[in-house]
Amino acid sequence: xxxxxxxxxxxxxxxxxxxxxxxxxxxxxxxxxxxxxxxxxxxxxxxxxxxxxxxxxxxxxxxxxxxxxxxxxxxxxxxxxxxxxxxxxxxxxxxxxxxxxxxxxxxxxxxxxxxxxxxxxxxxxxxxxxxxxxxxxxxxxxxxxxxxxxxxxxxxxxxxxxxxxxxxxxxxxxxxxxxxxxxxxxxxxxxxxxxxxxxxxxxxxxxxxxxxxxxxxxxxxxxxxxxxxxxxxxxxxxxxxxxxxxxxxxxxxxxxxxxxxxxxxxxxxxxxxxxxxxxxx
Numbered sequence: 001x002x003x004x005x006x007x008x009x010x011x012x013x014x015x016x017x018x019x020x021x022x023x024x025x026x027x028x029x030x031x032x033x034x035x036x037x038x039x040x041x042x043x044x045x046x047x048x049x050x051x052x053x054x055x056x057x058x059x060x061x062x063x064x065x066x067x068x069x070x071x072x073x074x075x076x077x078x079x080x081x082x083x084x085x086x087x088x089x090x091x092x093x094x095x096x097x098x099x100x101x102x103x104x105x106x107x108x109x110x111x112x113x114x115x116x117x118x119x120x121x122x123x124x125x126x127x128x129x130x131x132x133x134x135x136x137x138x139x140x141x142x143x144x145x146x147x148x149x150x151x152x153x154x155x156x157x158x159x160x161x162x163x164x165x166x167x168x169x170x171x172x173x174x175x176x177x178x179x180x181x182x183x184x185x186x187x188x189x190x191x192x193x194x195x196x197x198x199x200x201x202x203x204x205x206x207x208x209x210x211x212x213x214x215x216x217x218x219x220x221x222x223x224x225x226x227x228x229x230x231x232x233x234x235x236x237x238x239x240x241x242x243x244x245x246x247x248x249x250x251x252x253x254x255x256x257x258x259x260x261x262x263x264x265x266x267x268x269x270x271x272x273x274x275x276x277x278x279x280x281x
Contacts, residue, residue, distance in 0.1 A: 008109045011035070016122075028122035028129060032110065032210055036217040039106045043099045044225070050099060051229035056091045107214055114210035122210075125149050129210040150204070153216055157200050160223050164197035167226070 015031035023030040063085065071078035085091075114122075114130045122129045126145030127136060136146035143151075200219050204212040 005109065005113055009113055012113070026124055029124040029210075029213060032129075032213045033217050035110075036106075036214045037221065039103060040218060040221045040225070043102050046099045046102065047225055048229060051226070053091050055230075056089050060085060060089050060091065103218060107211065107218075110214045111207060111211040114208040124209060124213070127209055129213075130208050132208060133205045149209075153204055153212060154201060157204055157216055157219065158198075160220050161197040161200060164219075164223055165195065167223075168197065 012028065012031050012035060015034055016027040019030045019034065020027040064082065067081045067085065068078060071081060120128075120130055127149040128146075131146070133150050136142075136144065136150055140147055200215060203215050207215070
């Protein structure tokens, strides 16, 4: 572990040396941000795969609900059918967690590196990178030199968390967790899941400032990345609009045909009733 920490510390120091002409005393903090972005860039292909998987799960949700309704009394047949559906659509239930799992070692390295004494003396403005929010509060309070650095971080995290909260609620509304069958606790999970984005505030408050920078940068990257990956392509929107227009046109045509057919039928019936009366007259 010490060898890994030493190598990681050397990498951060070299990045800081490269950035020092631009960022001066905050070069180490800038190196942490750059390192975090490099890590996220490295796992971006997995994030893209995760986004494709989530889109696929949304697309097959109606079919999955139909399967669960069809095989409600046969769990084994349902499991086999769901597995076949996932295989056919190339959907992996574990794709969404891989990017987070691969980032965990980098975060732990950052935490242990700055929790020790090797990187002592490096700061972000007036806040030492190895200190915690509690240290900032004890040296000047929440509005002291170090406290103001944390206030900026908290404001940034709160803004990103609010955006993520709204986006998650919208996604859960579009794709409910029960997927067509009653799931114990699904309602509670749907209520709590969007609030998890605000847990980053707690993380920033309790970890060393260097690790907090990693978390803030990674969280912001995630919000931007997911916005870009899940944006609606103009062509896709046009195709959906065309399909919707065709369906609405077909429905309208059927209704008009039925209405015309009904009117025509009524006229024929009236003629049949009137014909005998005319004959008798």
